[in-house]
Amino acid sequence: MKLAYYYHIPAVVKNNRIYLPGYFGVFMDALANVCNELFLVLHEAKNGTTDANEADYELKANNIKLINLGYKKPAWHRTYFPGKTLKNKLQQIHDADAFIVRSPTPLAPCFQLYFNEEKIIWMVVGDYAESVIQTKSTSQTIREKIINAYLLHFDRLYLRQMKRHHIMANSPALFNKYESIALSTHLIKTTTLADADFYVRQDTCNKEIIRLLYTGRIDLLKGLRELIGAVAEIKKTNNKVVLDIVGWENDKETPVTIELQKLATKLGVDDIVIFHGKKKIGEELNGMYRQADIYLIPSYEEGFPRTIWEAMANSLPVIATNVGAIPYYLKHAENAIIIDPKSEAQIISAINHLIQSPALRQTLIGNGMALAKQNTLNYQANYIINLINTLRNK
Numbered sequence: 001m002k003l004a005y006y007y008h009i010p011a012v013v014k015n016n017r018i019y020l021p022g023y024f025g026v027f028m029d030a031l032a033n034v035c036n037e038l039f040l041v042l043h044e045a046k047n048g049t050t051d052a053n054e055a056d057y058e059l060k061a062n063n064i065k066l067i068n069l070g071y072k073k074p075a076w077h078r079t080y081f082p083g084k085t086l087k088n089k090l091q092q093i094h095d096a097d098a099f100i101v102r103s104p105t106p107l108a109p110c111f112q113l114y115f116n117e118e119k120i121i122w123m124v125v126g127d128y129a130e131s132v133i134q135t136k137s138t139s140q141t142i143r144e145k146i147i148n149a150y151l152l153h154f155d156r157l158y159l160r161q162m163k164r165h166h167i168m169a170n171s172p173a174l175f176n177k178y179e180s181i182a183l184s185t186h187l188i189k190t191t192t193l194a195d196a197d198f199y200v201r202q203d204t205c206n207k208e209i210i211r212l213l214y215t216g217r218i219d220l221l222k223g224l225r226e227l228i229g230a231v232a233e234i235k236k237t238n239n240k241v242v243l244d245i246v247g248w249e250n251d252k253e254t255p256v257t258i259e260l261q262k263l264a265t266k267l268g269v270d271d272i273v274i275f276h277g278k279k280k281i282g283e284e285l286n287g288m289y290r291q292a293d294i295y296l297i298p299s300y301e302e303g304f305p306r307t308i309w310e311a312m313a314n315s316l317p318v319i320a321t322n323v324g325a326i327p328y329y330l331k332h333a334e335n336a337i338i339i340d341p342k343s344e345a346q347i348i349s350a351i352n353h354l355i356q357s358p359a360l361r362q363t364l365i366g367n368g369m370a371l372a373k374q375n376t377l378n379y380q381a382n383y384i385i386n387l388i389n390t391l392r393n394k
Contacts, residue, residue: 001385002037004096008105010045010072012055018066022281023192023306025057030377032061034385039065039093043072050252056280067092075106076150079157082110090114098388100168104128106154109161121388122167122182124174125190125303129155166391168384171303171325186387191309191375192281199286200369201315203362204293205355210241212351213292213316215285215307218249218256223298223321223341228260230347232267238355241272246288248278289314294354299323300341308336309375312368317361319350333360335367 005028012019018040020028032038038061045052051072069085072078078085085107093099099115101108102123111120128151140148159181167182169175170190179185212231216222224245231243249257257275264273279285289295295311295318302324311318318336320326332338337354339346354361 001035001098001388002039002096003031003035003385003388004039004041004067004093004099005031005102006041006100006105006107006111007102008043008072008107010043010051010055011040011066011068012045012052013066013068018059018064019055020057020059021054022057022285025059026192026194026281026377027190027381028064029059029061030381031384032059032064033378034381035063037063037065039067039096041067041069041090041093041099043069046071050248050250054248054278056278075154078106079110079150079154082107082113086110086114097392100384104154104158109157112161112164117164120165121391122162122165123188124167124169124178127155127174127177128152128158130301168387172328173324174303184391188384188387189304189375189380190306191377191380192306193309193313193372193376195376195378197282197286197310197313198369198373199290199314201365203358203365204316205358205361207293208240210238210294210355211292212241212243213246213288213295213311214243214297215246215279215288215295215310216297216305218245218247218254218260220256220259221300223300223347224256224260225263226342226344226347227296227298228264228267228269228273229344230351231273232264232269233344233348234351235269235272238352241351243269243273244276244288244292245274246276246279246285285310286314289316292316294319294351296347296351297321298339298341298347302326304329309372312372315365315369317354317364318368319347319354329371333363335364335371337364 009024045055067089069089099120100123101111101120104126132148132151162182165182166184167178168186168188170188175185175187234241264270279288289311295316297305297320299321304325308318320336321341322338323341327338330336337350339350
């Protein structure tokens with residue numbers, strides 16, 4: 001199969017090699033391994049930008065060809081003037097058997113203007129309208145109001161086009177929302193796990209210091225304020241805990257990281273709340289999981305975070321919130337501790353409960369490992385290709 005794939009995350013090209021963020025790069029290598037040829041339709045990252053700095057993974061597969069769309073223009077420009085980006089570019093993939101467009105993204109409703117619409121499949125991994133609902137407040141700035149108005153307008157354009165496309169949704173919530181709208185809807189799972197990423201241990205919390213871990217995007221919607229607040233309360237009765245925060249922030253000025261660091265200082269836990277920055281997929285990131293005792297992701301909203309699979313593959317008990325696809329895949333006290341979002345008290349209770357309950361930890365670790373083994377890159381890549389072949393043959 002000749003497969004094309006678009007995502008709005010830019011690539012870096014150095015010495016004729018393609019570099020992507022690790023979570024994206026390992027997935028593209030996995031897809032390339034089950035294709036004859038993979039065309040990556042991507043923007044180019046500008047030197048010195050956050051996008052360029054995050055492109056730390058060199059693609060390994062030799063059957064990948066980059067279709068360079070140039071530097072990424074503003075979202076509104078891509079929505080209203082798509083020809084400036086796409087005109088003449090998609091001729092290079094005219095013989096692709098299928099074209100996956102990872103969305104929502106400003107160009108998603110526009111590709112059919114320049115490529116055979118019947119070959120386009122949307123991989124839906126988020127919901128702009130839901131993001132507006134989650135972040136809307138009475139104290140919005142004019143800029144935030146304009147951005148939200150654009151996102152809602154884009155969502156209307158997006159939904160009008162969706163009825164003409166097959167979609168792969170990476171969460172049950174998205175599947176349920178779009179099932180009656182899209183041409184057909186199929187549930188997939190996003191992952192970064194290779195067989196080498198699995199690390200078996202029977203238990204954690206056996207050392208003097210208990211290390212709590214968060215990995216992922218540095219964003220207040222991930223519940224990081226509440227997490228730091230919970231650690232401050234736990235420190236009052238147990239001064240042998242450390243919170244490691246590993247991840248990146250989309251804004252190069254890192255306003256959220258700065259805010260969280262100030263909060264940690266204010267609460268007197270800046271000595272035990274450690275910001276490590278981004279770690280490379282593979283040995284470097286796995287090292288953080290393997291030194292940890294408990295993994296936490298207290299998000300306000302989610303699809304299904306791939307970091308949960310990473311934590312489970314590294315034998316960590318997981319605390320996560322009852323949002324998005326998390327309660328669909330995970331069962332409380334069976335393979336994770338499930339709590340409500342925005343609840344500092346429940347974070348505290350869950351951490352203390354796990355520290356004091358070795359039998360529960362061991363149950364979560366064993367069941368989590370078994371679940372993670374069903375979600376490897378090779379498994380999901382093959383599933384996607386088989387799904388595409390099925391749709392082509394209908």
